[in-house]
Amino acid sequence: MAKLALFGGSPVRNEPYPSWPQGGSGESLWLEKVLAGNRWFAGLQGDDPDALGSLFGERFAALHGARFALPVANGSVAIEIALRALGVKPGDEVIVPSYTFISTATSVLMVGAVPVFADIEFHSYCLDPRDVARRIGPNTRVILPVHLGGQMADMPAMMEAAKQHGLSIVEDCAQAIGSALGGKRAGNWGDLGTFSFQSNKTMTAGEGGLVMTNDPSLAERVVALRAFGRFKGKGGVRSSDLTCQYLSSNYRLSEFQSAVLLGQLERFPEQDARRQANATRLTEGLKEIPGLDHIRVNKSSMKHGYYYYLVRYEPEAYGNLDPARLCDALNAEGIPFVPGDRKPLYRHPVFETRNLSNHLCPHALERYGQAVDLKNPECPVAEEACKSTIILRHQVLLGDTKDMDDIIEALWKVHKNINEILAKEEKE
Numbered sequence: 001m002a003k004l005a006l007f008g009g010s011p012v013r014n015e016p017y018p019s020w021p022q023g024g025s026g027e028s029l030w031l032e033k034v035l036a037g038n039r040w041f042a043g044l045q046g047d048d049p050d051a052l053g054s055l056f057g058e059r060f061a062a063l064h065g066a067r068f069a070l071p072v073a074n075g076s077v078a079i080e081i082a083l084r085a086l087g088v089k090p091g092d093e094v095i096v097p098s099y100t101f102i103s104t105a106t107s108v109l110m111v112g113a114v115p116v117f118a119d120i121e122f123h124s125y126c127l128d129p130r131d132v133a134r135r136i137g138p139n140t141r142v143i144l145p146v147h148l149g150g151q152m153a154d155m156p157a158m159m160e161a162a163k164q165h166g167l168s169i170v171e172d173c174a175q176a177i178g179s180a181l182g183g184k185r186a187g188n189w190g191d192l193g194t195f196s197f198q199s200n201k202t203m204t205a206g207e208g209g210l211v212m213t214n215d216p217s218l219a220e221r222v223v224a225l226r227a228f229g230r231f232k233g234k235g236g237v238r239s240s241d242l243t244c245q246y247l248s249s250n251y252r253l254s255e256f257q258s259a260v261l262l263g264q265l266e267r268f269p270e271q272d273a274r275r276q277a278n279a280t281r282l283t284e285g286l287k288e289i290p291g292l293d294h295i296r297v298n299k300s301s302m303k304h305g306y307y308y309y310l311v312r313y314e315p316e317a318y319g320n321l322d323p324a325r326l327c328d329a330l331n332a333e334g335i336p337f338v339p340g341d342r343k344p345l346y347r348h349p350v351f352e353t354r355n356l357s358n359h360l361c362p363h364a365l366e367r368y369g370q371a372v373d374l375k376n377p378e379c380p381v382a383e384e385a386c387k388s389t390i391i392l393r394h395q396v397l398l399g400d401t402k403d404m405d406d407i408i409e410a411l412w413k414v415h416k417n418i419n420e421i422l423a424k425e426e427k428e
């Protein structure tokens, strides 16, 4: 049996995997266009017709089959703007998954509303519609599913629950650019969808975000909230007609970021196709290894965005090994696995009452430990996922077939040597 690299054996590989972000001549051309002109911002409301931000919005909307795609500063404020466009107010409740990026829930607090954590589904790691149903109460206003790692949440079930209870839906699509379910792209199912173009994302300008909707009146509110709450007056688009009607701040994206995003959008289809093909190859190989599972809804109608390639291991088959220790062994073999989330969102100190004692969320404070138990929301699936999940980031899937085969070889190698790793753990 080949000796693990962790214990001095030869690694499966020494060559690095593709790095991220990637830019090139496309991005440079768009950037030069901005530099050469005298338009470095997208206009008072961020939507001047000849701004690159507007062009990027149109192209991104076309990619997702949506009517309005409105660039904003980042994916976190995109969620805040979407909630505010729906009229969510302090004290309203928003149901969020307990296994996601922190700002899915903190953006709810930032508008004074209360995040109510629900569990995820075992087979998808996305919000569980049955658990959502259990948590709907008189103050619930919005369901906020996250398409985790690019995998679509069960949107038909979410839509049904929202319809039954008169709720709105905001989809957090930060990790799901280009994902789809039943031919309908992410961001098109709910009332609004939000995206992020932060540096790790599959389309990036270092920072950036976007709000998507098919509803013209919501789009009008998003445009206003993006720029100081300014609405256009009856006189049309002349800037002198702008009046501030909502309290808001400046959440516009700069033209430099939109330029980079236009370049990224052009390279997206080719990269997306490569990720899909490599993920399929990986999944074929992974199926053969006992105790390992690729977390994916096995429906041909789902197009995965592959922001993350999520792997769950059977805790018993791997001796309850900590995900970070399993990653150490795989990293030593030259495979850049990273641990998944180490704790459910509600275990972050930010949700402790003492850390919430500020003017932003008095209602959340009032409710903690009362109707909404944020500290102990009982999400066993999320708890379990935190103990047994490892991740490959999307850039790894931009490699070639040999790169994928090396991943499978390293997973087999670690699987066969697992007792050696566990014995060392025990000694330490």
Ligand SMILES: Cc1ncc(COP(=O)(O)O)c(C=O)c1O
Pocket (backbone or CB within 6 Å): 074, 075, 076, 077, 100, 101, 103, 104, 146, 172, 174, 175, 195, 196, 197, 198, 207, 208, 209
């Ligand atoms: C699921 C999810 N929601 C929200 C965000 C926030 O986006 P941003 O970092 O652009 O604020 C991110 C990414 O960072 C994310 O992964």
